[in-house]
Amino acid sequence: MSGVRTSRWTPFGSILDVDGIGVGHHQRTGSGWQTGTTVITAPNGATPGVDVRGGGPGTRETDALRPENLIQQIHAVTLTGGSAYGLAAATGVVDLLEERGLGFPIAEHVVPVVPAAVIFDVGRSGDFGHRPDSDFGRRAARSALAGRTPPSWGSVGAGTGARAGGLQGGVGTASATVEIGDHAVTVGAVAVVNANGAPVDPSSGLPWETHGLRFRRPSRAERDAVANELTAQRGPALNTTIGLIATSAALDKAECSKVATVAHDGLARAIRPAHSMTDGDTVFTLATGDVALPEHDGGPDRIVALNAVLSAAADVFSAACTHAVLAASTIGTAVAWLDLCPNTLDSC
Secondary structure, eight states: OOSOOOBOOOBTBOGGGSTTOEEEEEEEEETTEEEEEEEEEEEEEEEEEEEEOSSSOOEESOGGGSTTSSOOOEEEEEEESSGGGGGGHHHHHHHHHHHHTOSEEETTEEEOOOOEEEOOOTTTTSOTTOOOOHHHHHHHHHHHHHOOSOOOBBSSGGGTTOEETTEEOEEEEEEEEEEETTEEEEEEEEEEEEOSSBSBOTTTSSBSOOTTOOBOOOOHHHHHHHHHHHHOOOSOOOOEEEEEEEEEEOOOHHHHHHHHHHHHHHHHHHSBSOSOTTOOOEEEEEEEEEEOOSOSSSOHHHHHHHHHHHHHHHHHHHHHHHHHHHTOOOOSSSOOHHHHSTTOBTTO
């Protein structure tokens, strides 16, 4: 397949359905490049949380998000390719936020706290030295803050060099609305799928989690082609699925971390197996605080409300993982699912 497809097709909704959240990508392909960066912004500030589950994580500033620590709000999270080298992309986001006056206030200055997580995609373009730097982060953050054009999905941004069990990976999104009393809480997800495990069932050729999409049964040749890609060996299995849950609910840091924890359940539904020693699976949370939940007094009403948000977080993260694979396009040596089963998905 020639060229690179990008898609704004979002069958499960979008993280942009959460007011105040922006998403921007920057990537490079060709001439020995196949990598990129995705930045999620909350310019009005959001309460953060995180849960790291994989055996081989690459992260930055996750300790700042622990509930007992100082920082209560942040303004951006960086998801990027480049393995440990790619953490440099977060520096560009920090620089841009400082210029915009967004960060932890120190007298007349600010110190932006920008957590980050990486996937392993180095060398997949053929050049190990081509990986995201601070300019990638700056460009992706600028796009997210501008918010003029809905972002593309699939093999863009941090998903450009991603692989998913041998298939081309990508960036996906989803959202859901939870009715809590008289209020509607929005829960959205972004997932960068670069998994060691498989995002599709090798026996059927279809995603493990279809979320109500209609598929025709793949032909035997298509199923065999998918199974072959899932078992193809293209070097060491150094992977990772990373992502973020955003919600309009008003949550504290401990609750945000719990949301990230439960979102991993959705990851494990969509990718099998998950959380291996060569995955660095990491999920962040951003709560904008636009919708108040029942009082934080340990009473049953708040527990019921929080459980509804947790359930939605798992559902939308699972859907975002599925979307990432369905929206992916073939760039390098890994073939996209849609190119192996081009007429299987009725809704695309």
